[in-house]
Amino acid sequence: MQAFTRHSGIVAPLDRPNVDTDAIIPKQYLKSIKRSGFGPNAFDDWRYLDAGAPDVDNSTRRVNPDFVLNQSPYDRSSILLGRENFGCGSSREHAVWALTDFGFRAVIAPSFADIFFNNSFKNGLLPIVLDADVIDRLFTRVQQEKGIEFAVDLESQTVTVGEDVYPFEIDQFRKYCLLNGLDDIGLTLRHADAIRDYEQNRKQQAPWLFLS
Amino acid sequence: MNLYYERICITLGPDFDKLVIRLMAAKTLYDKLWDDHVVRSEDDGTALLYIDRHLVHEVTSPQAFEGLRIASRKPWRSGSILAVPDHNVPTTDRSAGIEDPVSRLQVETLDNNCREFELTEFDMSDIRQGIVHVIGPEQGATLPGMTVVCGDSHTSTHGAFGALAFGIGTSEVEHVLATQCLLQKKSKNMLVSLEGPVRAGVTAKDIVLAVIGEIGTAGGTGFAIEFGGEAIRALSMEGRMTVCNMAIEAGARAGMVAVDATTIDYVKNRPYAPQGEMLDRAIENWQQLHSDSDAVFDKVVHIDATAIRPQVTWGTSPEMVAPIDSRVPDPEAETDHVKADGMRKALEYMGLEAGTPISQIAVDKVFIGSCTNSRIEDLRAAAQVVKGRRVADNIKLALVVPGSGLVKQQAEAEALDRVFTEAGFEWREPGCSMCLAMNADRLEPGERCASTSNRNFEGRQGQGGRTHLVSPEMAAAAAVSGHFVDVNELMPQN
Ligand code: SF4
Numbered sequence: 001m002q003a004f005t006r007h008s009g010i011v012a013p014l015d016r017p018n019v020d021t022d023a024i025i026p027k028q029y030l031k032s033i034k035r036s037g038f039g040p041n042a043f044d045d046w047r048y049l050d051a052g053a054p055d056v057d058n059s060t061r062r063v064n065p066d067f068v069l070n071q072s073p074y075d076r077s078s079i080l081l082g083r084e085n086f087g088c089g090s091s092r093e094h095a096v097w098a099l100t101d102f103g104f105r106a107v108i109a110p111s112f113a114d115i116f117f118n119n120s121f122k123n124g125l126l127p128i129v130l131d132a133d134v135i136d137r138l139f140t141r142v143q144q145e146k147g148i149e150f151a152v153d154l155e156s157q158t159v160t161v162g163e164d165v166y167p168f169e170i171d172q173f174r175k176y177c178l179l180n181g182l183d184d185i186g187l188t189l190r191h192a193d194a195i196r197d198y199e200q201n202r203k204q205q206a207p208w209l210f211l212s
Numbered sequence: 213m214n215l216y217y218e219r220i221c222i223t224l225g226p227d228f229d230k231l232v233i234r235l236m237a238a239k240t241l242y243d244k245l246w247d248d249h250v251v252r253s254e255d256d257g258t259a260l261l262y263i264d265r266h267l268v269h270e271v272t273s274p275q276a277f278e279g280l281r282i283a284s285r286k287p288w289r290s291g292s293i294l295a296v297p298d299h300n301v302p303t304t305d306r307s308a309g310i311e312d313p314v315s316r317l318q319v320e321t322l323d324n325n326c327r328e329f330e331l332t333e334f335d336m337s338d339i340r341q342g343i344v345h346v347i348g349p350e351q352g353a354t355l356p357g358m359t360v361v362c363g364d365s366h367t368s369t370h371g372a373f374g375a376l377a378f379g380i381g382t383s384e385v386e387h388v389l390a391t392q393c394l395l396q397k398k399s400k401n402m403l404v405s406l407e408g409p410v411r412a413g414v415t416a417k418d419i420v421l422a423v424i425g426e427i428g429t430a431g432g433t434g435f436a437i438e439f440g441g442e443a444i445r446a447l448s449m450e451g452r453m454t455v456c457n458m459a460i461e462a463g464a465r466a467g468m469v470a471v472d473a474t475t476i477d478y479v480k481n482r483p484y485a486p487q488g489e490m491l492d493r494a495i496e497n498w499q500q501l502h503s504d505s506d507a508v509f510d511k512v513v514h515i516d517a518t519a520i521r522p523q524v525t526w527g528t529s530p531e532m533v534a535p536i537d538s539r540v541p542d543p544e545a546e547t548d549h550v551k552a553d554g555m556r557k558a559l560e561y562m563g564l565e566a567g568t569p570i571s572q573i574a575v576d577k578v579f580i581g582s583c584t585n586s587r588i589e590d591l592r593a594a595a596q597v598v599k600g601r602r603v604a605d606n607i608k609l610a611l612v613v614p615g616s617g618l619v620k621q622q623a624e625a626e627a628l629d630r631v632f633t634e635a636g637f638e639w640r641e642p643g644c645s646m647c648l649a650m651n652a653d654r655l656e657p658g659e660r661c662a663s664t665s666n667r668n669f670e671g672r673q674g675q676g677g678r679t680h681l682v683s684p685e686m687a688a689a690a691a692v693s694g695h696f697v698d699v700n701e702l703m704p705q706n
Contacts, residue, residue: 006389015553016554016557017550017551017554018429018430018529019553020529020667020669021213022648022667022669022670022671022672023669023670023671026671027648027649027650027672028677030268030271030299030539030650031271031300031312031314031315031317031318031650032314033274033275033318033321034274034275035275035278035382045670045671045675051675053458054314055314059363072436083550084430084550085235085430085433085463088430088463089365089460089667089669090364090667091272091363091364091365091379091380091381092272092381093275093363093381093382093383094382095271096381100629103610108432110432111433112673113430113433113463114399114433114434114463114464114465115365115379115380115381115465118380118384118576119383120382122381122383122384123383125579144530149472152261171258171397172255172256173254173256173258173395174258184383184387184395185283185285185386185387185390186494187392187395188260188387188390188391188393188395189390189391191251192259194251194252194260195251195260195288195391195393196465198251198262199392202262205496206357206497207486207490207506208355208485208486208490208491208493208494209264209355209357209358210291211291211484211486212291212332212486
């Protein structure tokens with residue numbers, strides 16, 4: 001996994017609550033059996049005016065000029081500013097892959113849906129929770145200073161916007177994994193003996209869980 | 213709550229140790245399920261949680277199997293895995309295979325992965341094939357007290373059995389395949405208590421839609437929800453599955469219901485369930501799977517179930533829901549500007565005017581199916597409304613898609629298929645179908661659908677399609693009326 005230490009980049013405002021993972025990457029692209037190549041179809045229904053499909057060349061499609069990520073400089077943004085309940089709905093990790101493939105390294109919102117939040121950490125995308133009123137102010141600022149860059153520092157757990165510094169919370173274990181780009185599976189397999197011991201005990205107590 | 217404070221008053225005093233022990237002993241159902249599965253914990257509370265049942269489908273697993281292969285790993289416990297293709301499968305004649313090459317490749321990839329890693333799969337030609345959340349319980353592969361995961365958010369369905377069940381992403385699918393465990397932080401405890409019996413024509417679907425309308429789509433974020441109260445106790449297992457299925461639409465990764473006689477009766481004699489003496493032992497254990505009477509929840513929501521009426525969603529989020537006898541709400545009356553803006557966008561997408569009576573909304577298509585409402589009881593209930601009637605002229609397509617091959621078989625044995633087809637419905641093969649339109653079943657832009665599924669997001673049932681979530685009875689009533697109508701008007705004897 002790609003490590004995350006610090007990152008500065010252009011911030012794109014996506015001003016709507018409950019952005020669901022169906023919207024981030026529509027179902028037709030979930031048919032892919034790969035982890036990459038989802039970027040051009042991130043927010044597909046909002047980004048294009050015509051219907052897309054896995055076998056359609058995106059460069060031939062009509063883009064929606066009103067959608068924020070189609071506008072300069074947001075087409076080069078790497079930090080997404082969102083509203084409440086970002087990433088709700090389907091568990092599809094493809095949504096995170098689409099965001100990272102587009103070029104996003106962090107999403108800042110007042111709240112995230114649980115599964116999306118988890119999936120982000122597995123892919124080096126940092127979800128940052130800030131208070132709703134702070135987010136309100138950041139939206140105003142981003143709209144006034146088009147193309148403004150935020151600086152995110154995971155070590156010090158801060159987002160810096162000009163002279164303002166906003167601290168954020170994060171689980172220490174997740175922070176550690178993200179800072180070091182650690183593979184969860186490798187970490188867990190260090191405890192293989194503990195897993196086997198647990199299984200042995202459970203088989204005694206609840207053998208019906210091991211019928212097949 | 214009162215009980216809890218009383219306990220403190222009574223016990224506090226001479227023996228403080230006893231107080232601590234007693235408080236610690238009181239556990240919620242979620243606490244019990246969690247504690248039973250912790251292998252080890254990190255200092256910050258991140259736990260390694262053991263997974264008993266891993267359900268797998270074709271959409272969220274290919275990259276996980278690929279990851280295993282790249283790292284030369286093998287599934288830790290193949291016996292815990294049950295795989296089934298459901299999202300991409302056609303619901304029409306399958307003898308010719310899948311026409312769409314991209315869908316076909318994904319389903320074949322699952323077949324190949326199951327063969328390579330020697331996993332049990334109910335493939336497309338198996339009578340037991342169906343939607344992953346329908347077949348787990350149907351086979352007894354979902355049991356009380358289990359941890360159940362699947363790369364699918366509606367895994368919360370299985371919590372109906374007093375299990376801890378939740379959806380995971382593809383990286384986590386790979387993690388469970390390789391280690392039989394997940395790294396998890398414990399959620400907070402929420403009790404949603406539905407008091408009182410429900411009125412006629414009010415189903416499990418209406419109950420859960422009303423709950424989401426009340427607490428909002430993010431109301432359960434960070435919580436595991438236990439559903440309790442008289443209205444939940446009175447539900448069948450099918451109904452409880454419908455409720456837990458949509459816990460995720462309230463933001464909660466897991467929803468659950470305590471084990472009782474209804475649960476145990478359902479589980480007995482299913483293929484994967486224990487038998488004989490082992491069953492007796494299991495039952496004794498399962499009977500503990502309820503929250504202790506003095507357990508403390510981080511949040512308790514009381515809902516008067518007697519006040520719930522049949523529900524219809526009007527917007528693009530499941531919380532945008534209203535009773536059938538009301539009107540489409542007005543964004544101008546909403547004081548929260550973010551909310552009002554969301555409502556305006558939703559009404560525009562849905563092609564609806566504020567103030568329109570819900571019962572005046574005409575529909576183009578009707579979909580009865582999905583992991584929320586495609587079990588035998590759902591089909592029986594819908595058939596009862598349809599019986600002796602015809603699909604209205606303005607309905608372009610009315611579909612019934614059973615949740616599994618076995619549900620379909622049972623329905624045919626009861627001649628429910630004839631009730632539907634004689635009324636003008638199409639009777640299909642099992643799968644996810646128009647719940648998310650990954651196969652050929654979908655809405656065209658602007659089409660309006662009465663759907664028994666669980667998500668009314670923009671484009672969910674086809675780009676530009678407009679989804680209204682309802683119960684199977686209400687979908688059937690809309691099909692024969694051409695517009696939404698209170699099912700009680702069609703079923704006065706109810
Ligand atoms: S029926 Fe719909 S919600 Fe259920 S698993 Fe299939 S696609 Fe997901």
